[in-house]
Amino acid sequence: MDQTGGKASALSAPIRLLQITDMHLSADPSATLAGVVTDRSCRDVFALAARYTPTPDRLLLTGDLSQDGSKASYGRVKAYAEALSVPARVIPGNHDAPEIMRACFSEGEVLWLDHELLGDWLLVMLNSMVPGSPHGHLSESELERLDQVLREVPHRHALICLHHQPAPVGARWLDAIGVDNGAELAERLEAHDRVRGVLCGHVHQEVHSRLKHFPLLASPSTCIQFRPGSEGFALDARAPGYRWLTLRADGHIESGVNRLDTVPAELDLASGGY
Numbered sequence: 001m002d003q004t005g006g007k008a009s010a011l012s013a014p015i016r017l018l019q020i021t022d023m024h025l026s027a028d029p030s031a032t033l034a035g036v037v038t039d040r041s042c043r044d045v046f047a048l049a050a051r052y053t054p055t056p057d058r059l060l061l062t063g064d065l066s067q068d069g070s071k072a073s074y075g076r077v078k079a080y081a082e083a084l085s086v087p088a089r090v091i092p093g094n095h096d097a098p099e100i101m102r103a104c105f106s107e108g109e110v111l112w113l114d115h116e117l118l119g120d121w122l123l124v125m126l127n128s129m130v131p132g133s134p135h136g137h138l139s140e141s142e143l144e145r146l147d148q149v150l151r152e153v154p155h156r157h158a159l160i161c162l163h164h165q166p167a168p169v170g171a172r173w174l175d176a177i178g179v180d181n182g183a184e185l186a187e188r189l190e191a192h193d194r195v196r197g198v199l200c201g202h203v204h205q206e207v208h209s210r211l212k213h214f215p216l217l218a219s220p221s222t223c224i225q226f227r228p229g230s231e232g233f234a235l236d237a238r239a240p241g242y243r244w245l246t247l248r249a250d251g252h253i254e255s256g257v258n259r260l261d262t263v264p265a266e267l268d269l270a271s272g273g274y
Contacts, residue, residue: 015118015247018049018086021062021163021201022221023077024095024274027070034235035268038067038223039076041240044260045222046080049242052258056244057118059086061110062201062219063093063129063163065101074104081110089113092129093163093201094136094177115149120249122153122194126162128179136164136179136202143188150192157251158195160185165200165218167211172231174203186212197253199245205236206243206257217255219243224267224274233273239263 029039066073081088088110128136166182204226207218220241227234241259
């Protein structure tokens, strides 16, 4: 479990989140990555998340929902999320198709939103996608939007959510395709005293790290996992899973990861990419 600190405030109900990320679904439900049928492992992780108690307040689906950017793949993600009867928020990743994705998540309980207020907390969702590239970048307009939201909501603790990791995670090949201006993000966040943490996807592994002094958390993928600390692309024989977060009224974040009991039997650990 990871615990991060914040200033004390009047106690109110904690906010409970589940992060489910990097599904890599395709139009064809039988499509695979490194041998793993991504649709099946995604359904298994959503089924595991459905057993989480108490009922979460939100699901955060932090990018690479689709592998091929197809309307059909987004439709299935939406159906799996809706089956949990918990409002969900989506963020695009480098494999996603933003225009199609925004249209698919423009109404209902699974939405693309720029930010959301929940109790004592502000969730800010950032788009780090660079069309046609695996690496991430936060545009000046996106950073200005972040500043504006944090200025306009100064009395709530803030959790910043994006797809690409904004700081190194210790795997050389992954660090080369993170957010290329993470230092600028950190500078923007340091100007606001209510930011309590940063949450990302993309790295297909459990991460408890730092962006400057801000806690940085990442989650396993619902399909294949990347080996921590690897120089080049390498898969890890760990099970898919999701991250849970409890956001306390005093600014503390409690978080951990729940995984499936078994690794997909068809996983090809010798795969050289995807």
